Amino acid sequence: MQQINKPYEGLFITVEGGEGSGKTSICEQLSLTLNARGYEVILTREPGGSPLSEVLRDILLNPEKQYSIGERAELLLFLAARAQHIEEQILPALRHGKVVICDRYNDSSIAYQGCARHLGKSYVEQLCHLATEDLAEPNCTLFLDLDPTIGMERVKNLRGDQFDRLEQEKLQFHQEVRQGYLHLADEHHDRIEVIDASLSLEEVVGSCLKALEPHLTLKPVHE
Numbered sequence: 001m002q003q004i005n006k007p008y009e010g011l012f013i014t015v016e017g018g019e020g021s022g023k024t025s026i027c028e029q030l031s032l033t034l035n036a037r038g039y040e041v042i043l044t045r046e047p048g049g050s051p052l053s054e055v056l057r058d059i060l061l062n063p064e065k066q067y068s069i070g071e072r073a074e075l076l077l078f079l080a081a082r083a084q085h086i087e088e089q090i091l092p093a094l095r096h097g098k099v100v101i102c103d104r105y106n107d108s109s110i111a112y113q114g115c116a117r118h119l120g121k122s123y124v125e126q127l128c129h130l131a132t133e134d135l136a137e138p139n140c141t142l143f144l145d146l147d148p149t150i151g152m153e154r155v156k157n158l159r160g161d162q163f164d165r166l167e168q169e170k171l172q173f174h175q176e177v178r179q180g181y182l183h184l185a186d187e188h189h190d191r192i193e194v195i196d197a198s199l200s201l202e203e204v205v206g207s208c209l210k211a212l213e214p215h216l217t218l219k220p221v222h223e
């Protein structure tokens with residue numbers, strides 16, 4: 001298969017982190033700020049972001065155990081959701097020169113399925129390449145680093161005991177997710193910015209904008 005190197009003009013930003021690390025809040029704030037600065041921004045999420053991918057999201061996150069999902073099936077479902085998302089949403093937006101902010105992407109699969117589920121980092125990386133054909137590689141990834149105890153406490157304060165299927169995993173699982181991310185950040189320090197997510201939301205937004213500044217070389221659509 002022909003590999004195309006960055007066949008688009010847009011800017012691809014991904015936001016990563018454990019449960020309750022503040023990704024959704026940060027993605028919304030960044031979208032508002034960049035929009036106000038004249039960029040055309042698409043805010044999207046994984047799993048999800050396209051009609052099929054949202055159906056797969058429901059299957060993957062549903063805490064009611066009407067069916068079991070094995071570890072490999074879980075990985076492949078996340079990747080199927082991503083393959084459709086990239087084709088239908090991410091790539092067209094990047095080709096139109098837009099800024100795409102995506103709440104989770106390949107690094108989530110590597111940290112959760114590769115590291116915390118122990119499927120193996122390089123095995124998951126290879127399957128991520130297969131699913132995305134390397135068509136869109138993030139220009140910058142913001143990893144919101146937070147102690148999982150604090151993250152789960154935030155989720156609990158927000159939603160009570162209504163945890164989704166992955167949030168129901170033990171603390172050890174979430175600690176392994178964090179370690180997985182930290183290894184990735186070490187390995188890809190040119191792409192992944194580690195952001196201290198224990199600070200106030202305002203401060204975290206500030207750190208994220210500072211990290212993004214060097215990448216904001218696109219010409220704003222409106223001044």
Ligand code: T5A
Binds near residue numbers: 018022108166201202
């Ligand atoms: N997954 C996903 C995989 O296993 N493999 C994959 O390949 C992919 C793509 C997705 C799940 O799927 C897994 C990972 C996840 O388990 P999701 O619903 O998208 O599930 O869940 P999360 O992405 O984890 O989102 P959460 O809702 O759990 O948390 P967020 O988005 O990180 O946090 P947010 O912004 O909703 O904030 C949570 C609470 O904290 C507060 C907010 O106001 C909110 O109440 N908050 C702060 N409080 C204090 N200080 C701050 N700095 C705060 N920032 C936010």
